[in-house]
Amino acid sequence: MKLIGEGGNALAIYPSIGCSKKTRINKYDYVTKLYKSTETAEEEYKIYSKLPEELNNKLYYKFCELCKIDSNIHSYVDKVVEDYDIKKINYNSLLNIKYIHGVTLYDYLNHYEIIPIKKFIHLLELMIIFHEDIIKMNQLHFYHKDIFSQNVMINFKVDKLFLIDFGRSKYSKKKENIDINNFNKMLEDVIDCGKKNNKINCYIRSVKKIYSKIDIHFLKILYNQIK
Ligand SMILES: Nc1ncnc2c1ncn2[C@@H]1O[C@H](COP(=O)(O)OP(=O)(O)OP(=O)(O)O)[C@@H](O)[C@H]1O
Numbered sequence: 001m002k003l004i005g006e007g008g009n010a011l012a013i014y015p016s017i018g019c020s021k022k023t024r025i026n027k028y029d030y031v032t033k034l035y036k037s038t039e040t041a042e043e044e045y046k047i048y049s050k051l052p053e054e055l056n057n058k059l060y061y062k063f064c065e066l067c068k069i070d071s072n073i074h075s076y077v078d079k080v081v082e083d084y085d086i087k088k089i090n091y092n093s094l095l096n097i098k099y100i101h102g103v104t105l106y107d108y109l110n111h112y113e114i115i116p117i118k119k120f121i122h123l124l125e126l127m128i129i130f131h132e133d134i135i136k137m138n139q140l141h142f143y144h145k146d147i148f149s150q151n152v153m154i155n156f157k158v159d160k161l162f163l164i165d166f167g168r169s170k171y172s173k174k175k176e177n178i179d180i181n182n183f184n185k186m187l188e189d190v191i192d193c194g195k196k197n198n199k200i201n202c203y204i205r206s207v208k209k210i211y212s213k214i215d216i217h218f219l220k221i222l223y224n225q226i227k
C-alpha cells in the first residue's frame, strides 16, 4: 500500500481500503481518499453523484463510495498512516474512487529531459480530445474549476486524459470560462515541454509566427503541421 498524494483536505492511498469488512484490503481497482472533515468528503461525494453520465469513462470515472471511518476501519487506517510515517491526524471519512492506471500530466511532463517527437504528437492528440470533452462537460453546466497538470491523469490502460480531484467542482447554469482558461494555461506547460526538443521547437516557432496565443487553435495548427 502506497501514499500517492497529500492535499489540504485529504490523503490518497492505493490500493484502496474498502468500506465494508469484506472489501477492506487491497482493492487494486480503487483509490482511497482519507478526509479530515466529513463535510468535505460529503461535498466531493455529492459532486461525483451529479457528474453527467455521458462523460463517464471518457473524462472521469463517476464511481465513488463514501463511508465514515468507524473504529474498525480506524485501526486499519492508523496502521497505514504509521507505515508511511505521516503525522497522526484524525481522519473521519473516506471516499473510494476508481483507480486511473497512469500518472498525472505533471509527472509525465517532468519525466522527460527531452520529450521524443512521437510522444509529443500523441500528447497533442490526447489534449485535443480532452478539450472536446471539457467543452461537453461545460455545456452540461458542470465546471471542474481546478484543471491543472496535477489534477489531470494520463490513463495508460485506455490511452486518454482523465480528470481527478472534483473537490472544487460546481454545477452552474451560468456560462463560465474557467475550465477552458485553465486548459490553455496547462497547454502552455505542454508546449514548454516540447521546446526542449529542437525539432519540435522549430514547429512551435513557425506556428507562433502566425498564431501568437496558445489555445485550442494553436494546438490544432501545431498538431496538423507536426503529425
Ligand atoms: N483516481 C485516481 N487514480 C490514480 N491516482 C489518483 C487518483 N486520484 C488521485 N490520485 C493521485 O493522488 C493525488 C492526490 O489526489 P487528489 O488530487 O484527488 O487530492 P488532493 O489534491 O491531494 O487533495 P484535495 O482533495 O485536498 O485537493 C493525485 O495527484 C494523484 O497522483
Ligand SMILES: [Mg+2]
Residues within 6 Å of the ligand: 007, 150, 151, 165
Ligand atoms: Mg489535487
